[in-house]
Every structure is written in C-alpha cells, then in structure tokens.
Amino acid sequence: MKLYTSEIKAMPWQEPAGKSTGAPIWRYTENPIIGRNPMNHVARIFNSAVIPYEDGFIGVFRGEQNNGIPYIYLGESKDGIKWEFEQEKIRFVDEEGNEFMPRYAYDPRLVKVEDTYYIIWCQDFYGAAIGMAKTQDFKTFVRLENPFLPFNRNAVLFPRKINGNFMMLSRPSDSGHTPFGDIFLSESPDLVYWGKHRHVMGKGSAWWESLKIGGGAAPIETDEGWLLFYHGVSGTCNGYVYSIGGAILDLDNPSIVKYRCENFLLTPEAWYEERGFVPNVCFPCATICDPNDGRIAIYYGAADSYVALAFTRAEEIMDYIKEHSVLSDIDEERGKR
C-alpha cells in the first residue's frame, strides 16, 4: 500500500501495550500530551492540529482563554509530543494586511496544499461558520473569504487539489449544539468561490455515530482511497459522547464512501477522555503519518480539556475498516440531489 504524505524527520510513536477494544489503535501511555493551564491566560488547549514543518512539527491550537473565549495559538515541537506555545494568539490580517481578527476561533485544522499552509476553523459570522487563512511562513496569516454561509463547523481541507479544485469537507449545523449533522464535500477553483456541493456521509446505524458525525483529521491519501478519521456522536441522557470513526473515500470522487467501519476506532474510556470540561469526548483533528512504513499518530482533543495521542498503522487500520465496513445507499451515492 502506498501513502502520499510528506516525509518526516522524527515520528511521534509508541508500540502498543495493554488491552485493545478491537481496532488496531492504541493510546499513548503518557497521555494527555497537553495538560490543564498550559499557558498563563489559557485554561485548556484541545481540538488542535499539527503538521510536519522544517526539522520538526508546527501546530495550531485551540486555546480556551480564562474568560471562556477561544482563539488559535501557534505551537512548535521537535518530537511532536512536547509543545511550546507562543504566548500571543495568532494575529490574522486581511488581504491588504490590516488586522482582521475573528471574534472567536476554535477547532482549527492545518493542511498544506502545494506550497501553502491553510488554517480552517469555526468562528462567528453572524452565527457559527467556517473561517480560513493561509500562511507560508507561520509569521503572516492572511484570512481568506469565509467559504460557506453559516451555520457550519468541522471543515477539513484535502491536502491536494482533485481535478484542479480545492476540496473541503464540512458539517452544516444549526445555531446551537446541533442534534444532527452529515459530512458534505465542496469544491473551489480559487478559495474564493465554492460550489459543486455533495453529500458524503450521514450519521451511522451504530450507537456511537447515531446522532451526528463530522470531519476530523485531513484525509490521508493512499493508493486505495482517502483514509478519513472522523468523529461520531451518540446522545445520552447526560449529553453527547464523541468517538473516533474511520472511513475510506474514493480517490477521484471523495463524495463516494468506499468503506465505512461500523465499529468505533476509539471511544472515551481513559480518564482524560471521560473527565473534563465536556466529559466523554475523543475529537480527532490531525494525523502525522510516516509514508515509508505507514505509522500514523492521531492527535485528538480529549474532553474539551486536553490534547491526546493515539497510534495506528495505515495497513492494519485500513484492513480493519474494510473488514468491518457497512455502507448505506446514501454512503455509496454521489451525493447530488
């Protein structure tokens, strides 16, 4: 199996130890890798994304300030595990270079397409919607047009153009905690105008994704399709439970789901997933992948309080997804109505 991801210098990695719930995925034993009060004025860092950069890694982090307003902070790491943060939130500017800050910004994703890095997040646009910026040096961050009307969350850019267009997953929402949600795909020739919207996947039949789903980490390109780690949500009498799910999308038409694992890959069981500001959340936002041997590190937010790491291997997890794949008609269709 071939993986089309960037070469990396140092892979954050640990071999499996202890029990498994079935899927070939295991937690880092030193989790969480980012604990409470990681910065002076920031109470919690979680739901954050990282990427290989220069000799190590760089990341954009959801920092929940003590006043409750989330912003995006830059962090750097040599090993992908120990992170150092800039004390000031990222200052976004508009295309003329004037400061243009969102009122709040959360759940960032970080994706490189060609020679540019893109940050995609959720922010206020007279309602929750997707914000977006680009950078080449992680010093100047230029905001792009908001790709979609409200209400939307969990936008994830693909790491390359397909048929000449940028491709983005997103999850249309409502103005609140949204007790529904499917993943859609949209295309753009220029990152200004978006269209050719297609439905990708709806909620699943299994309990852990029976309420809603949303895109997670940027899809990993393999010769068998796009490997997508996403989140699935279940409703209980005491709130939502967020688990990590896996699917494989068609390479050229990613609105077509080729395989979708009926089992969760990871569900809240560790203390840092079950306990925190929002209990019972495993929320994947990024992966680091070694294209030479298929080792994958999954970065996920835990309980809206921590960043945690889990590991898997591309071939094993894809085999597992395929073996336990259950597709609905809606998954298999091209999602045009």
Next chain:
Amino acid sequence: MKLYTSEIKAMPWQEPAGKSTGAPIWRYTENPIIGRNPMNHVARIFNSAVIPYEDGFIGVFRGEQNNGIPYIYLGESKDGIKWEFEQEKIRFVDEEGNEFMPRYAYDPRLVKVEDTYYIIWCQDFYGAAIGMAKTQDFKTFVRLENPFLPFNRNAVLFPRKINGNFMMLSRPSDSGHTPFGDIFLSESPDLVYWGKHRHVMGKGSAWWESLKIGGGAAPIETDEGWLLFYHGVSGTCNGYVYSIGGAILDLDNPSIVKYRCENFLLTPEAWYEERGFVPNVCFPCATICDPNDGRIAIYYGAADSYVALAFTRAEEIMDYIKEHSVLSDIDEERGKR
C-alpha cells in the same frame, strides 16, 4: 425617481379603497386570486412568483399536492390576476438533458437576468437547501448546481449582475421550523461557485420581525437603491406570524442596508391571511412593477393556502420606508466577519 424594471403590457392594478394600517399599501379587493383546490391533484397554491412574459405574464407556483408533497407548476396569465396552470409539474433536467427532479420543491422565485430566466426554490439536499434551474423558453428547465450547503431557505436572485457577479440573498436555517434567521448575500461569477458571503440584515427590534426574517420578492432596482420586500416573523404562543416588511439596499453593495422600515407594510388581517393551512402568513415572493409610473403589484402567499395581491406605488412606499427607517449597526455594516 427611476425604476429599472422590464416594460409591461398590462399592469395588474386597483386603486386603494377602504382603511389602511398606515403604510401606503392596499389589498386587492378580489383576493385571494388563487383559491383552494386550483387543480385536480393540487390542494393549495401559494408562495409563488410571477414575471412579465411576451404579451402577459408567466409564473412558477408552489403546488401542494393532495399527498402533501410540494412541487413547482407553471402558470400563464394575460392580466396577472386570472391564472391558468399546466396540469403536470415542471420537469427539471440536468445539463445533459436527463430528468433530474428534486424530491420536493417549494417557495419558488422567478428572476430574469440578461436573457435567461432563473427559478430558485427550496428542496431536499440531504436537508432543506436551495435548488436552482434556468430556462429561456419555459419549456426546458435545466437545473444548475445547488448554490449552497444545507440548511437554507428563501433564496432570491438579483435581476442583474453587480460588479460582474450574480448576486443572491438567502436565509441560512436549521433542519426544522427555525426559530432564527438573518438575510445574507452571496456572489457568483458563473452560477456554479458561490462566495464573498456577507451578512445583510438580522431580525428587527419591532415585534413583527423579532424572531427571524427572510428575503421575499426579487429586489426592484431604483436610482436610490434596491427596494426589497421581505418577510418578518414574530413568535406567539400559537405559532409564527409572517408579515411583509420593506428595506432599501445600497445599489453597488447590497449588503449595506440604507433604510429599513420599523413598521410592517402588511400583516395578516384579512380572512385569507388569518385562516388556512398555516394561519397568519403574508409571504411575499414577487412583484410586477410598471417602470413608467411606479405602480407595483406584490404577489404574496396567504396562510399557506392562497395567492393574494397587494398594491403600492414605488415613490410612496420608498418615502414611507425612509420616514420610518430605523437601522442597527449590523444593518449598516458590510457584513464581513
């Protein structure tokens, strides 16, 4: 004052008679112009749009079939008041000419831009969203890409391009009856990709639009701005009340509201507005305007059961909107965040 609308042969018109609630707008005394069971298999026609065509008028009508599923029907009229309907719903095709019907379609608007007529409606796109088609002869109706992700309703196209782009108002929604809703503006160079989304107006401070608002008829171009008839919604213990409101948008930057009338222009008071499948609804979808003398006929859905007509004069209604204009900061800003 100048009006930039199409020349018409026969204006549907009646001079005012009887009482007024303040605004210079009056109901047609023979309302409703389309009654119950207008066709064999259609229980109600309402929320429908008309336009001058050849020697008379043509329109697209929301026909609620007896089975409860709404579709769009074509109608023609010599005088704009008596309408004859095609018995078969409009058959939409894709760009290759293959039949491509929405699962349902409702609240159509009809707008001519350059030499093409566009129908914009609400339909299922794995959730309520905007559908769109074009025609030049009202015989072949070719569907275009759905402009926006779900959930969205009340899309209204501007009758000309602005700064080279098509312009559309819409009202992002949720999956249900949506107890919120603002009007946004989006642009497209090609009707495939949409972007540069801007917020136009939010709900108002007055009771009649204190819950949500939505675009109504296609804006009327005047030399003082775009005259917009929209709907405003109030919540009561027994459901929503839909009234007609008026605003004037900036000609070149219609995300800027220049004037917004704090009073409703028309609110449910007549029996056909208060009584019906959904009581208390005045829902404007189209206007016919005589550019020579400023007479305007407003077509509105009444109680989700009828089509009704109201009349006004451009100069008088614009003076009334200006005299009673109350703007919030949100109205006046360009709507970019």
